[in-house]
Amino acid sequence: MNTKLTLTMDKAVIEMAKKYAKEQGRSLSDIVENYFKMISNPYSMDQNKSEVAEEEISFIRKLSGSLKAPKDYDFNYNRDIQEERIKRYLKK
Numbered sequence: 001m002n003t004k005l006t007l008t009m010d011k012a013v014i015e016m017a018k019k020y021a022k023e024q025g026r027s028l029s030d031i032v033e034n035y036f037k038m039i040s041n042p043y044s045m046d047q048n049k050s051e052v053a054e055e056e057i058s059f060i061r062k063l064s065g066s067l068k069a070p071k072d073y074d075f076n077y078n079r080d081i082q083e084e085r086i087k088r089y090l091k092k
Contacts, residue, residue, distance in 0.1 A: 008084055
């Protein structure tokens with residue numbers, strides 16, 4: 001059974017990930033799901049899936065640190081998530 005998962009990320013990262021998924025002929029959901037499977041149980045995958053997962057890990061590692069927030073940016077995960085939820089679900 002599939003369950004919806006909402007992720008909040010930088011827009012540029014999402015666009016790069018969508019482009020990567022399209023180039024691979026796969027959905028972004030499929031890539032994220034397989035990545036989660038791989039990191040939660042890397043020994044359960046066969047060799048072919050392991051190679052695909054390694055490509056995805058390599059892509060994710062390339063993204064890591066690619067976007068830097070300004071030094072004066074006040075990042076607070078819980079506050080920022082709450083603000084995004086208010087914008088999304090409490091539209092007037």
